[in-house]
Amino acid sequence: MADYKKDAQLLLEDIGGKENISAVTHCATRMRFVLVDPALADKEKIEKIATVKGTFTQAGQFQVIIGNDVPTFYNEFVKLSGNEGVSKDQVKSAAKQNMNLIQRAMAVLAEVFSPIIPAIIVGGLILGFRNVIGEVPMGFLDGKTIVETSVFWNGVNSFLWLIGEAIFHFLPVGITWSIAKKMGTTQILGIVLGITLVSPQLLNAYAVAETAAKDIPFWDFGFAQVNMIGYQAQVIPAMLAGFMLAYLEIWLRKFIPQAVSMIFVPFFSLVPTVLMAHLVLGPIGWKIGSFVSMIVNTGLASSFNWLFGALFGFLYAPLVITGLHHMTNAIDLQLVADFGGTNLWPMIALSNIAQGSAVLAIIFLHRGNKEEEQISIPAAISCYLGVTEPAIFGINLKYVYPFIAAMIGSGVAGLISTLFNVTALSIGVGGLPGILSIQPPYYLIFAICMLIAIVVPFGLTVAFRKYGVFNKLDPIDEKTGKIVA
Template identity: 65%
Template sequence: MGKFEKEAKLLLDAVGGKENVTAVSHCATRMRFVLADEKKADVKAIEAISTVKGTFTNAGQFQVIIGNDVPIFYNDFTAVSGIEGVSKEAAKAAAKSNQNPLQRVMTMLAEIFTPILPAIIVGGLILGFRNLLESVGMPWLGQAMADGKLLFDADGNPIWNTIVQVSPFWSGVNHFLWLPGEAIFHFLPVGITWSVTRKMATSQILGIVLGICLVSPQLLNAYAVASTPADVIASDWVWNFGFFTVNRIGYQAQVIPALLAGLSLSYLEIFWRKRIPEVISMIFVPFLSLLPALILAHTVLGPLGWWLGQGLSTIVLAGLTGPLKAVFGAIFGALYAPFVITGLHHMTNAIDAQLIADFHGTGLWPMIALSNIAQGSAVLAYYWMNRKSEREAQISLPAAISAYLGVTEPALFGVNVKYVYPFVAGLIGSGIAGLLSTTFGIQANSIGVGGLPGILAIKSQYWGAFLIAMAVAIVVPFILTIFFRKSGFLTKSEDETVKAPQVEAIAEAEKAAVSTGTLVELISPLTGQAKPLSEATDPVFASGVMGQGVLIEPSEGELVAPVDGVVSVLFPTKHAVGLVSEAGVEILIHIGMDTVSLEGNGFEAHVAQGDKVQAGDKLISFDLDVIKGAGLVTETPVIVTNQTDYQPDVLGDLPRQVERGQAILTASKL
């Protein structure tokens, strides 16, 4: 009998039986199902299984969180069900059959925009800081004072000089910061066309070249088109082919033209790959893909995309500034969190970028930041009411912190949607905050960090109004969540607890001999930048549902053992490893996110499952360039999974640089 045979049978019944399972795969922590009918899955029964830590649905996949015993559980599940497992990519492909056409478009947009979001967020912070330097004036700076007296302009208003006007140093900093700001936003089409080709598995270098051809200095800058007379464009900014001309206009910061151009390039390459013999494909496929895509981009797709983008942003702008802007703000503010659940929220990235390109600011993004804050406040209230419950606090507090930093998936999937009433409280709070945002006409320079730090991306003249809306987004959901709970509004008949990790002990004998208060020190298994676990891009790790610990962004591709112990799990693709220390501390280390998709490429294991290791022994070597080249992040969670037995604590402040072998965590026996 397999270790998890009983639990596997329970799970098979709870997901609707063998006939309801279209595909099943697993990663380092989760079983991933594609179900014919998700309504047949009994979530309550599934989460009652002792080995299950939680469930959620994403991109057409029903995911069941198991923990670092998932390879064993998976083998037992396939044995009792008779279902052959598939690769993760095959499961994702099968999952698309559960999506309608709109969801498929949203999924594609999400996969295109996700890799470039870090750059967009950095750009937003840079613009926010430059906005502070350029726009925030103080009457006591520079020429605003003369002989100790405040100066006034002709209208009787005090003269406010900005920081860059009075400080050569900050003026230089401001000028310097335009370098990355311009690179990120003016050259955004390069990132988009690259990301499209990455998503479509075509030649990424061709995508980069195509993007450069959309923003080349030989073209009239998109920002200058509106101020350039039509006759000047016709005479100076065209390609003249004798009997016809083509406008020589750039598409700086334009989103839709870049998307359409990138897709045309990818589909052309896929078309020619199937028809041109491999022996000459290196010559003809790139040529017959790039050149037609470039012609289409500047003659049809670019002008069409620009027109569509401007039309879309104009419609949204009308909602943001028209007579019903308050209603628009309330509706969008209330609906953004459901957009996150369905994946529709990724479309707002394109709209924000288009608004910024066309109108030099966006009123949409402030409402997104406020929605994140509202959901964070709802889950914070839930934590406050259940703070004495260790199991619930382990989920809700990290989820609240994550939402306040702009990542709401842990809050939504871990608490708010699960219990309904916090979710509704968050929707009401974000709807009111959205109404205030559009009423005040709050504008952001760009996309920023979508939570409390989001104020840095807001134009300085709207900081006061944004603080008011932010206060509403914090206070209203918090109060409503408590009120709903006490009044019984929308609460379930039994308020199920959020299960804390309960991983079966592998070294029961050693654990029994460890006394309460025993402290186990863990060294850093990697060299790199250590950060709070809540900053992980994967919501399951960030929420702490799998365990607490630390997140490390490695700078070198070598992983060593953090403690003396046994290799309890070595994932077949070598991207994740589990260990049990001599004192019974159970540790999971997951190299990168979604790296299971590499199927072992770029990873080399130096140990086998069951091997005894000493702290500092080499476990896995991995190629950072291979991971990054696949468009994946390298951040690596190092977590203690048996939190019911050991309390993990981070040593020192985060973020900070760490070296292999340097003490980073302690685990104390409870």
């Protein structure tokens, strides 16, 4: 087992000493710090430490990439520093002191959606597979679909919808649970609240548009009537209700004695929230969500959609740096609920590919630099599988020109994608596997967009390096392939 004492000591010194550490923890590959004064951390010295594979700052945390041995390194660091490790949630909480209001809002949004994204990805893959077997006519089957010609695949198609419906139609349950978990309130109440938004007693949200006003069921309280409308697949109504429940529970716990809190806190939290969800929050949230999705869809469907696609593709990677990209999850899901698909997700997948292709060009340009390849090769693979942060912070922003090359390539691919109305069934796996989330009629054009997202960033990165465009930090020894300081 490697001895990390020396490198841990160097990191402690270069980060500004133990007095500069407000909180520290680690994830799968990185040390995560909340620093008293981030300016005291000497990034250049830290990145020269043998064990360190890169640094970046995100969401108020200074993160140091170590690799798979980070738990061992972390233990050595804590022994030397005397800092007691804390949980990731505690680090996130401490990191908020370094964030502005917008960053905090985006961090909250990220924390709400992060736990449910794996389910949404599975749902996207299931929808994609069901479309292939159930909606695409096959030439070798005389123009019929696989489902139409096979009892087995018809059964598979029907069975998979059980999972797809649970994920997308009952999405509000996941959102209200996640909010309760994030806020530290009673999670089962969050689940119950979500169920009350999608109960079979209610008129299904997908049936509202085709139901006459006089036929909509309602609760009659004598002095008032409340429509019994469900919020299947709706994001904003669920978020509004979830946060009301959480804040109401937190407020009630301040006044209700602990001896009776188990009885009265759940009752006076849940009942008013469910009532307000159907009376006020749900209708308002539905209108807000519909308005947002309509604006985005109008931009995507307008005669200037190519410009919208180019700008979104170009600017998505900078959004990742700021954390604002998390807002696209809610917009994607709202577009799926309102229009049956999303045009944003294909461009996000293409942006992932573009950043990975820029790193691939750096690997090619810096071939022989074994030290950097420990970061660049895993970062490129990660991008092609949909996770761009290691590439953006570890390589592309370090040299600048590959980052800009990737932005341009992503913009071009986004322009073509939007121009041809490439639509995804839902959020799915990013990067190269992103094609699995695309509606079948758009497979070919999306494959062309993927090729653009590979070729253009790679070519521009090589050209920018050769002609010194946007390049100030990458003098290379052409014989060794190593960076010359």
